[in-house]
Amino acid sequence: MQQSKTSDVQKWFPSEDGNAAKRSEFLSLIEQLIRGVDDLKHPDQVNLKGEKNREGLFYEKLISESKIPVSGRPMEDVNEELLKLLHSHPYHTKYFFTNILPMASIPGILGMLTAFMVNGNNLWDVYGPAGAEAEVKVTAMMSKLAGYDAETSGGYTTWGGQGAVYTGLRIAIAKMSPSALKEGVPGNFYAFCSEAAHYSLYKSMEATGLGSDRLIKVKTHLDHSMDTDDLRKKMREVCENGGIPVYIVATTGTTDAIGIDDVRAVRSAAEEIAGDFDLPVPHIHADSALGGFFAFFNDYDVDENALSFSPGVLGMIKAIKDKMQHLHEADSLCFDFQKLGQTPYVTSLFLVKNANDLKRIDLDPEETPYVGHRGYGDYHTGYTLECSRMASSISMYSALMAFGREGYQKLLGQFLEVNLHFREQLIRRIPQADIMNPDNHGMSTLFRIYPEGAPRFADEISGQCTVQELERNNRLNEKLFEKLGANRDKMFFGDTKKHLLAGTREGAEIPLYVSKFFVISPYTLPEHVPQIIDYLKENIEDVCRQFETVTVMK
Numbered sequence: 001m002q003q004s005k006t007s008d009v010q011k012w013f014p015s016e017d018g019n020a021a022k023r024s025e026f027l028s029l030i031e032q033l034i035r036g037v038d039d040l041k042h043p044d045q046v047n048l049k050g051e052k053n054r055e056g057l058f059y060e061k062l063i064s065e066s067k068i069p070v071s072g073r074p075m076e077d078v079n080e081e082l083l084k085l086l087h088s089h090p091y092h093t094k095y096f097f098t099n100i101l102p103m104a105s106i107p108g109i110l111g112m113l114t115a116f117m118v119n120g121n122n123l124w125d126v127y128g129p130a131g132a133e134a135e136v137k138v139t140a141m142m143s144k145l146a147g148y149d150a151e152t153s154g155g156y157t158t159w160g161g162q163g164a165v166y167t168g169l170r171i172a173i174a175k176m177s178p179s180a181l182k183e184g185v186p187g188n189f190y191a192f193c194s195e196a197a198h199y200s201l202y203k204s205m206e207a208t209g210l211g212s213d214r215l216i217k218v219k220t221h222l223d224h225s226m227d228t229d230d231l232r233k234k235m236r237e238v239c240e241n242g243g244i245p246v247y248i249v250a251t252t253g254t255t256d257a258i259g260i261d262d263v264r265a266v267r268s269a270a271e272e273i274a275g276d277f278d279l280p281v282p283h284i285h286a287d288s289a290l291g292g293f294f295a296f297f298n299d300y301d302v303d304e305n306a307l308s309f310s311p312g313v314l315g316m317i318k319a320i321k322d323k324m325q326h327l328h329e330a331d332s333l334c335f336d337f338q339k340l341g342q343t344p345y346v347t348s349l350f351l352v353k354n355a356n357d358l359k360r361i362d363l364d365p366e367e368t369p370y371v372g373h374r375g376y377g378d379y380h381t382g383y384t385l386e387c388s389r390m391a392s393s394i395s396m397y398s399a400l401m402a403f404g405r406e407g408y409q410k411l412l413g414q415f416l417e418v419n420l421h422f423r424e425q426l427i428r429r430i431p432q433a434d435i436m437n438p439d440n441h442g443m444s445t446l447f448r449i450y451p452e453g454a455p456r457f458a459d460e461i462s463g464q465c466t467v468q469e470l471e472r473n474n475r476l477n478e479k480l481f482e483k484l485g486a487n488r489d490k491m492f493f494g495d496t497k498k499h500l501l502a503g504t505r506e507g508a509e510i511p512l513y514v515s516k517f518f519v520i521s522p523y524t525l526p527e528h529v530p531q532i533i534d535y536l537k538e539n540i541e542d543v544c545r546q547f548e549t550v551t552v553m554k
């Protein structure tokens with residue numbers, strides 16, 4: 001047998017022929033990493049073990065010391081360096097409650113690994129057939145879940161919920177003015193979203209050249225959903241002044257409070273105003289980046305209750321279903337798998353009800369000399385803003401297959417259950433705290449604390465407080481942010497300085513500062529809630545005590 005020649009540069013690559021020696025070398029490097037992370041784990045705190053001092057000139061030092069080595073180092077040594085990056089990194093233990101930063105599941109990670117093993121380019125099925133196949137499957141699976149007709153819908157994986165909002169806007173512009181792609185965007189186009197919407201649309205308005213001044217913010221109800229009467233009013237104003245509404249983003253699951261816009265009501269408002277002014281109906285995008293996964297409850301039979309959810313969870317599911325069943329009324333939507341889909345970053349799926357909408361933003365064959373439009377290859381995503389694309393669809397496919405509908409229902413149901421326990425105990429045991437999103441059903445609780453005798457949440461939103469009162473309450477909450485933030489290695493809460501705007505007696509609107517408990521770790525269980533409340537209670541009592549002493553001294 002002839003000995004095949006090897007070259008020194010091949011050592012960095014997986015084998016060509018599937019030989020066992022290379023496989024075991026590769027596997028042991030992977031094991032080194034997984035074991036290394038396991039050694040850093042500490043289930044009773046948030047951060048991984050290890051020292052990391054980010055104080056002082058941390059980043060400046062990195063800049064001055066970093067340079068590429070002349071000769072490369074053995075991969076085992078490099079692995080050790082990689083593991084050092086993870087020292088003291090936040091990890092999704094039972095005490096991780098911040099925003100929507102999930103753990104990557106094993107199926108999600110394995111899907112990524114599968115994609116990396118062939119490293120196809122999802123731009124074209126000639127370069128990345130596996131990614132194309134998974135993308136078509138996942139698009140169909142999620143279309144059916146959302147209530148779209150998978151035969152006529154379309155979609156692709158993209159760079160985040162923000163990418164989906166952006167592409168929705170590109171389609172909206174192209175629908176209203178096909179020539180805009182060549183000639184630029186008409187200056188009288190307007191877009192709408194609620195005050196509780198994600199800033200993705202704001203950025204998209206900048207990026208398309210429409211300008212954020214043409215983004216109209218619609219008022220929200222107390223449950224953070226869009227006030228469609230205000231939408232009607234504002235669309236009407238725009239139309240009366242010569243503007244054309246092209247795009248409405250209905251947020252189906254706001255990022256903080258998990259308020260859900262009623263897409264059906266948004267559509268009927270849009271149709272009514274468009275009809276009155278003899279205009280086409282604007283493109284409606286459901287920004288379901290976060291909340292889209294609640295559609296897994298759409299077919300859950302709450303009477304049968306096959307998964308034995310508690311009455312509280314069932315109540316939440318009913319309320320969620322009421323809104324989510326209208327998801328398919330949107331012209332496009334999004335599933336951020338990196339949020340509730342349990343896959344690694346970046347795995348977002350953009351869906352359009354009508355696949356032909358993608359053609360509106362596709363490139364002309366003449367403009368794509370490198371790929372597509374050949375006698376071979378049937379799947380070329382010339383309509384994406386990206387050129388090369390990762391095959392993140394494979395990770396989504398893996399998660400969908402491994403979790404199944406039931407798996408997602410169980411996981412989301414567990415998040416809801418933990419949150420219900422949290423809400424009940426927070427109110428019962430911490431008299432200084434009010435819940436800011438009591439009418440929202442989901443895994444997030446926003447809470448705000450109050451100094452003794454100060455006006456409470458109900459007073460604040462009545463518009464009858466003074467600026468000084470609201471600002472004083474904000475200052476106390478900021479103290480709590482600082483205290484919880486300094487100890488975030490113990491329990492990691494979120495916070496926001498712009499929850500909602502409360503009116504005042506003086507007329508000014510003041511944003512309310514709130515802390516956030518977001519259930520996102522599969523390791524947080526209802527039985528952990530009493531300790532979480534103990535911890536909060538202690539910290540809240542501390543900041544209140546100090547705050548009142550300072551105020552008395554003044």
Ligand SMILES: *Cc1c(COP(=O)(O)O)cnc(C)c1O
Pocket residue numbers: 159160161162163198200251253254255287288289290336348
């Ligand atoms: C997270 C989020 C986004 C942005 O998604 P990325 O994946 O971070 O780009 C947009 N809209 C909503 C409602 C979100 O929750």
